[in-house]
Amino acid sequence: MAQTVGFFTDTTLCIGCKACEVACKEWNALPNNPLEFRGTYDNTGQLDHANWRHVRFVEQTTKTPDKPIAWSMMSDVCKHCANASCLEVCPTNAIIRTEFDTVFIQQDVCNGCRDCIAACPYGVIGFNSTSGTAQKCTFCYDRLQNDLKPACATACPTQSIQFGPLDELRQTAARRLDTLHQQGVSEARIYGDKEYGGLHAFFLITDKPEAYQLPSTESAVLPSRNNFPGYLTGAITAVLAAVAGLIAFRRRGETQP
Amino acid sequence: MPNEHFVVPPHWEWYILLYFFFAGISGGAFVIGTMLRLWGNRVDAAASRLAFLISFPLLLICPILLTLDLGQPIRFWHMLVDVGSGTPAFKAYSPMSLGVWGLTLFGLFSFVMFLAAVGEGGYLRWRVLAGAGRVMSSALGIVFMVIGAIFGFFVAAYTGVLLAVSNQPVWSDTWTLGGLFLASGLSGAAASILLLSRGRRESAVSDGKLMEADRYFIILELVLIVLFLITLGGLVSKVLGGGWIILWLVVLIGTLVPLVAEWRPALRRQVPPVVLPVLVLVGVLALRAVIIFSAQA
Numbered sequence: 410m411a412q413t414v415g416f417f418t419d420t421t422l423c424i425g426c427k428a429c430e431v432a433c434k435e436w437n438a439l440p441n442n443p444l445e446f447r448g449t450y451d452n453t454g455q456l457d458h459a460n461w462r463h464v465r466f467v468e469q470t471t472k473t474p475d476k477p478i479a480w481s482m483m484s485d486v487c488k489h490c491a492n493a494s495c496l497e498v499c500p501t502n503a504i505i506r507t508e509f510d511t512v513f514i515q516q517d518v519c520n521g522c523r524d525c526i527a528a529c530p531y532g533v534i535g536f537n538s539t540s541g542t543a544q545k546c547t548f549c550y551d552r553l554q555n556d557l558k559p560a561c562a563t564a565c566p567t568q569s570i571q572f573g574p575l576d577e578l579r580q581t582a583a584r585r586l587d588t589l590h591q592q593g594v595s596e597a598r599i600y601g602d603k604e605y606g607g608l609h610a611f612f613l614i615t616d617k618p619e620a621y622q623l624p625s626t627e628s629a630v631l632p633s634r635n636n637f638p639g640y641l642t643g644a645i646t647a648v649l650a651a652v653a654g655l656i657a658f659r660r661r662g663e664t665q666p
Numbered sequence: 667m668p669n670e671h672f673v674v675p676p677h678w679e680w681y682i683l684l685y686f687f688f689a690g691i692s693g694g695a696f697v698i699g700t701m702l703r704l705w706g707n708r709v710d711a712a713a714s715r716l717a718f719l720i721s722f723p724l725l726l727i728c729p730i731l732l733t734l735d736l737g738q739p740i741r742f743w744h745m746l747v748d749v750g751s752g753t754p755a756f757k758a759y760s761p762m763s764l765g766v767w768g769l770t771l772f773g774l775f776s777f778v779m780f781l782a783a784v785g786e787g788g789y790l791r792w793r794v795l796a797g798a799g800r801v802m803s804s805a806l807g808i809v810f811m812v813i814g815a816i817f818g819f820f821v822a823a824y825t826g827v828l829l830a831v832s833n834q835p836v837w838s839d840t841w842t843l844g845g846l847f848l849a850s851g852l853s854g855a856a857a858s859i860l861l862l863s864r865g866r867r868e869s870a871v872s873d874g875k876l877m878e879a880d881r882y883f884i885i886l887e888l889v890l891i892v893l894f895l896i897t898l899g900g901l902v903s904k905v906l907g908g909g910w911i912i913l914w915l916v917v918l919i920g921t922l923v924p925l926v927a928e929w930r931p932a933l934r935r936q937v938p939p940v941v942l943p944v945l946v947l948v949g950v951l952a953l954r955a956v957i958i959f960s961a962q963a
Contacts, residue, residue, distance in 0.1 A: 455674070457674070494833055497759065497760065498760050498761075498762065498831065498832070499757075499760065500745050500755065500757060500760050500762040500763035500766065501741075501744040501745055501748075501749070501755055502748050502749075502750065502755055502757075503744070517749075518741075518744060518749045518750070519737075519738070519741075519744075520736050520737065520738045520739075520741035520742065520744045520745070521736045521737020521738045521741075522735075522736055522737075522745075522762060523676035523677065523678065523737070524676070524760070524762050524832075526673075526674060526675070526676040526677075527673060527675070527676040527678075527829075527832035527833070527834045527837070528673075528831075528832050528833055529673060529674075529833065530669075530671040530672065530673060530833040531672055532672045532673055532674040534674075535674070536676075536677065536737060537737075538737070540737070540738075541736070541737030541738040542737055542738060543737075619670060622672040623672070624669065624670055624671050624672065625670065627669075628669035628670045628671060630669055630833075632831045632832050632833055632838065633759045633831060635827070635830040635831045635832075635838055635841065636759055636761070636827065636831055638830075638841035639761075639826065639827035639830045639831065639841055639843065639844040640823075640824075640827055640844060641841075642841050642842055642843075642844050642845035642890075643819070643820075643823030643824070643826065643827060643844030643845050643848050645845065646823065646844070646845030646846075646848045646849055646886060646890070647819040647823065647848060649886055650697070650819075650848065650849065650852050650882075650883060650886065651701065653879060653882030653883060653886070654697075654698070654701035654705065654879055655701070655705050656878075656882070657875050657876075657878040657879035657881075657882060658701050658702050658704075658705040658706045658710065658875050658879065659705050659706075660705065660706065660707050661707065
């Protein structure tokens with residue numbers, strides 16, 4: 410197996426230039442977004458089948474009186490979870506783990522059932538009505554196979570998006586976090602160490618995860634948690650229904666039709 | 667406290683709603699047919715036969731609806747065969763995968779019992795069908811029906827588990843959906859048999875028993891609806907708020923009115939016979955609609 414790779418996205422370095430979005434769209438030949446005024450610089454809106462990178466503009470309140478509101482930009486992407494909800498529910502095995510330990514949707518296998526969309530807690534996967542399949546970031550699988558960096562990390566002018574072997578990136582992130590804490594940015598934290606077995610695209614953020622539309626560590630749970638209670642309730646109901654049937658249908662005085 | 671996820675809706679809409687509806691009634695009808703055969707009198711055989719005659723045709727609609735809902739309908743078989751390895755695509759922890767296999771196997775039982783019911787009822791005078799009809803009453807037939815009924819229970823219930831095994835708010839925040847869909851599917855199946863037994867003297871003799879069973883199924887359903895709302899906690903406003911309350915009113919009318927009427931024969935005699943089963947069926951559909959659509963709104 411090839412080396413496990415990852416993205417480390419440092420939101421404190423992101424300037425919201427969206428070079429990552431453009432590079433992703435160019436390399437993967439994704440369609441342009443329709444021109445739409447959203448009342449914000451975030452004119453992408455969300456990750457979906459045509460947007461595999463999305464620069465969020467997160468408004469934060471500050472302690473500085475003359476600048477009460479500040480932006481934190483975050484280039485969001487598929488997290489390529491170690492324990493991926495989408496991969497867990499996919500009934501066709503269209504979603505696979507690649508030799509780089511990334512999560513990939515095989516477009517020639519996916520039949521568009523959309524179970525993965527209901528499962529992804531990050532709202533990453535979108536349904537492409539033209540191809541009839543679910544789509545998301547491929548981690549530039551084709552580039553990885555040719556020893557190239559993913560397009561977004563290559564284009565990022567501030568090194569906010571870093572690509573490399575996952576264990577090295579985790580060390581880089583830990584050092585950066587130390588630096589920020591020393592500089593007084595006490596709110597800085599790493600998101601993606603523990604969630605879903607460790608995210609292969611993880612983030613350095615400066616607010617609670619929910620502010621970036623990331624589930625908290627406690628909420629980072631897999632769909633399969635509901636299998637046992639769901640079937641158990643069904644089984645108990647079945648037993649009660651059988652008892653009800655026994656009472657209602659039991660033999661009474663035999664009558665001829 | 668519900669988990670906070672940022673899921674986008676999968677846009678499971680009308681095809682899925684109708685699939686859940688027909689799967690619930692088909693599975694429920696098979697179960698009721700089996701229970702009537704197991705525990706009922708000889709005169710209940712006609713109602714049991716009717717149940718099996720309903721189960722299979724309704725089940726036939728299900729794969730059509732499921733296939734139409736796919737983005738790539740021509741690849742429906744990818745649910746059954748792993749394209750990469752050529753082996754069966756089976757994931758025990760994916761309710762959609764388990765459900766496809768459950769539907770396929772239940773289809774076998776439902777089809778055989780449909781043929782046996784046709785044979786026993788003498789609707790087609792083919793020798794092979796008459797033989798199958800006779801097997802229905804034998805010990806082998808009973809064993810076959812009981813195994814089929816287990817699959818029937820599964821088909822009616824798993825659709826709820828399918829919704830729950832996700833990270834979609836509402837669906838994934840409750841453990842009640844499997845039981846709720848099963849209870850309501852059984853109620854809908856009893857109502858369907860009652861509706862179709864109108865004007866058929868031989869199956870109408872079981873109407874009293876079916877109404878009694880339906881009362882119990884409705885009570886189960888109501889208990890599970892209350893549990894469903896309780897387990898949602900703070901998310902309850904998502905399913906009760908806005909226009910969804912209208913669908914809940916339809917659900918309540920489809921459960922409480924038949925429940926009260928079936929308990930009070932004097933009241934029941936005042937309404938035309940088809941009204942109560944129709945109310946139940948509309949309620950069964952509305953329950954699934956409100957759960958499917960409100961969570962995705």
